[in-house]
Amino acid sequence: MTNASNGTPAIEFKDVVKRFGDNVVLDKLNFSVAKGDRVTLIGPSGSGKTTILRLLMTLEEANGGLILIDGDPYTHEYKGDKWVDIPEKRRREVRKRVGMVFQQFNLFPNMTVLENIIEAPIHVLGKSKAEAVQRAEELLEQVGMTDKRDFKTNQLSGGQQQRVAIARALAMDPEILLLDEVTSALDPEIVADVLGVLREIARTTDITMLLVTHEMQFARDVSNRVLMFDHGKIVEEADPETMFTNPGHERTQEFLKAVLGN
Amino acid sequence: MSDDLQALIDSLPNLGSAVVVTLEMTIGGAALAMLVALVLGFGSRTRSLWVRGPSRVVIEFFRGTSLVVQIFWLFYVLPVFGFKMEALAVAIVALGLNYGAYAAEVVRGSIESVPTGQWEAATALNIGTFHKVRRVIFPQAWALMIPQLANLLIQLLKGSALAFYITLHDVYWWIDELQRDTRDTFFSYGVGLVIYFVIAYILTWGMNWAEERAKRRLGRGTRPRLRDVFGLKPGVPTEIARVKGGVA
Numbered sequence: 001m002t003n004a005s006n007g008t009p010a011i012e013f014k015d016v017v018k019r020f021g022d023n024v025v026l027d028k029l030n031f032s033v034a035k036g037d038r039v040t041l042i043g044p045s046g047s048g049k050t051t052i053l054r055l056l057m058t059l060e061e062a063n064g065g066l067i068l069i070d071g072d073p074y075t076h077e078y079k080g081d082k083w084v085d086i087p088e089k090r091r092r093e094v095r096k097r098v099g100m101v102f103q104q105f106n107l108f109p110n111m112t113v114l115e116n117i118i119e120a121p122i123h124v125l126g127k128s129k130a131e132a133v134q135r136a137e138e139l140l141e142q143v144g145m146t147d148k149r150d151f152k153t154n155q156l157s158g159g160q161q162q163r164v165a166i167a168r169a170l171a172m173d174p175e176i177l178l179l180d181e182v183t184s185a186l187d188p189e190i191v192a193d194v195l196g197v198l199r200e201i202a203r204t205t206d207i208t209m210l211l212v213t214h215e216m217q218f219a220r221d222v223s224n225r226v227l228m229f230d231h232g233k234i235v236e237e238a239d240p241e242t243m244f245t246n247p248g249h250e251r252t253q254e255f256l257k258a259v260l261g262n
Numbered sequence: 263m264s265d266d267l268q269a270l271i272d273s274l275p276n277l278g279s280a281v282v283v284t285l286e287m288t289i290g291g292a293a294l295a296m297l298v299a300l301v302l303g304f305g306s307r308t309r310s311l312w313v314r315g316p317s318r319v320v321i322e323f324f325r326g327t328s329l330v331v332q333i334f335w336l337f338y339v340l341p342v343f344g345f346k347m348e349a350l351a352v353a354i355v356a357l358g359l360n361y362g363a364y365a366a367e368v369v370r371g372s373i374e375s376v377p378t379g380q381w382e383a384a385t386a387l388n389i390g391t392f393h394k395v396r397r398v399i400f401p402q403a404w405a406l407m408i409p410q411l412a413n414l415l416i417q418l419l420k421g422s423a424l425a426f427y428i429t430l431h432d433v434y435w436w437i438d439e440l441q442r443d444t445r446d447t448f449f450s451y452g453v454g455l456v457i458y459f460v461i462a463y464i465l466t467w468g469m470n471w472a473e474e475r476a477k478r479r480l481g482r483g484t485r486p487r488l489r490d491v492f493g494l495k496p497g498v499p500t501e502i503a504r505v506k507g508g509v510a
Contacts, residue, residue, distance in 0.1 A: 059382050095388050106383035109480045110401040119397065120387035152481025165383075172387060 008071040010035045010176055010208040011056065016065035018051055018232075025051050026232040028065065033225075035175075038202060038209040040219035040240070043229030044255060049212040053178040056210070057100045058091060069094050069176070096124075099174030103181040105161040107153040107168070113140070114149045117168045125172065132171070139167035143197050159190030163197055170201070177201075179211040183218075191215065198222065216260060220244055228252045269443040270453065273436065277457075280436035284461065287353045287422040287432065292415055294358025295365050302362065303369025304395075317366075324363035330424055332356045337428040353425040361418045365411060372407035373399060405476035412469035416462045423458075433457055 009032035018026040025048045033039050041049040054060040055067060058075060064083065067074045074094045076083055107116050117139065118132035127135075140146045143163040153161055162182060169177060179198070183191040195218045202209065202222045213219055219226060219240060226243040228236040228251070236249040244260075247253050305317030324332070333356040336347065347355065376399050384394040423434035437454035444450055 057382070057386050059385060092388055092390070095385075098386075100386040102379060102383065102386075104379050106377075106379035108380065108383070108398050109482075110398070120389055123393055123397075124388045124390075154481045168387070 008035075009033055009068075010037070010070060011210065012066075012068040012071070013052070014066040014068070016055065016067060017063045018048070018055065018060065019063050024232060026055075026062075029232065029234070031227065031234060031237075033208060033210060035208055036206045037225060038223040039211070039225045039227060040223040041210065041212045041227050041229060042216075042219065042243075042255070042259075043235075047229040048232040049229050050180055053100065053180050053210060053212060056098060056176070056178055058095060069097055096172070097175040098178065099169035099172050099176070100178040100180065101162070101165050101169050101182050103184050105153075105158070105165045105185070107161055107165055109153050112150050112152055113145065113156070113164050116153065116164060117171045120168075121171050135171055136167070139170055140164075142170075142200070143167045144193075157190065158186045159193050162186060162194050166194075166197060166201070174207065176208045176210065179209065179213070181212050181214065183213065183215055214259065216244060216256070228255065230255075266444045266446050266449045269440060270449075273440055273443065276431075276439070277433075277436055280431055280433045281457075281461070283350070283425075283430055283432040284419070284422055284434075286350060287357060287425055287430070288415070288419045288461075288465075290350075290354035291357030291361065291418050291422065294354060295360075295362035295414070295418065296411075298358055298362025299365030299369045302366035303373065306366065307370050307373060321363045321366050324359045325367075329356065329360045329421055330427070332360055333424055333428060349425065349428045349430050352428055353422065353430060357418055357421060361414050361421070365414055368407050368410040368414070369403070372403040372410075375406050376402045401476075402480060405473065405480055405482075408469060408473040408476055412466060412473070415465055415469060419462055419465060420458060433461075 011033040013029050013031050016026050016029045017024070025046075029048070029052075041052060043049055051060060055062055055075070056069075062075060066076065066078070072094050073086060075086055075091065077086055078084075107113075108119070111119065114133065114136055117136040118129065121127045121132040121135065122129060137146070137149070140149060143166055145160060145163050145167065148156060148160060148164070153164065156164065162185075166182075182198070183194055186194060195215060198218075199222060201207070209222070211219070211223065223240055226238060226240050227234050228243065228247070228249065230251050236243070236247060236252045238248070242248075243252070244256065247256060302317045302321050305313050306321060308314050308317075333352060336352045336356050337349065340346065380398055380402065381394065384398045389398070422432060425432050426434040426438065434454070437450055437457070440453060441447060441450035
């Protein structure tokens, strides 16, 4: 099922349409992300960035078009000329390759830090407990949370919770990691810690990353491509250097001026 | 008064078996009610109209009809159709269905109170629906539903007194017997109040303990203190202490 040839993009959107009621959030969106790419989505709120991540995580259903992961249709496919749902079982197979970190962390409060991390590897990936715990401990070390292993999640600060959430997503060995405004709910002094963890992951792995963030410096450091969205369309696409120093589109210039305050 | 006491002492041997009958109805009814509540509560929030529709109809039907009529129906009308149950089974089924319908709304409401982010995080980890509910959502909803379920449990206990009308020798029957022996309504029904209150209070302790335990599993609240468990207001002392920052 997997078309793992190097030319196949990790993520591909083909004419994807997403509406909420009458509000068209994504209007026949086309773009693709190559394997190992780090792509930042920027743009004003309501421009459809988060919707893209949520579609990729199957938290929203598209109203038209195709979303492909490694060339495999993910949520819908065309059979003849009919647009049909992909059954949950096949969807789960593809979803295994995608992980997500949320703005609000969404750790499970009924579990400890360690239990949060090993739950899915054991029950979804079928790892043994020993194997899952060993991997979880490596990840906790990586995010600097080893000493909080047996804490309940609401005994942790926001920054600590987010670091656990990152470890939890990585424990599933995703090929694609979606980061949805992961620092927006954090106190300013903690943001740097979490971004540091993510920088390290970007440096040491070849995970494909798709991120929505308002941290422009971080976007610049981590990503190799930036897409500027407005009203559900890509208005500009460039490498971070060009995008942040010499944006071509008027809309991008306005947006960056407002965000960066210069 | 001494005659009353003598009659009370004479009838005490029967009280044990009467309490057992009441407890059988209460616990059996509560267990069935919980099962019904889970099935209907989850059923009434599925996307499929084929599951949601019937679940709603059953909930509304059993909430909307009188418990006495339901008991009489099961006891006197069903045998006409060739389906006869023992009186105790009738009481348990009637209490289970009636209170199960109320509890289904509690289950549904509590499940819906669990933040959407929890469902989404579980989806993002590719956790299947059943496992998601069992391991992530239900333990959180459980802590929310216990106080309301505790109310229903007490009501169910008191509702079980209706089983007297279908020949069961429960606590209410025992009170009625005491009244016949003493011909003192004030005394016998006074004793009746006390007995139901004591049973209800014991059940309340149990539910308070369960609530404190569920909260502790979510990392909220503290190890239950005796005051929390035996207090009449479930969960409140710890909650106040926590909000005021008094107890870490």
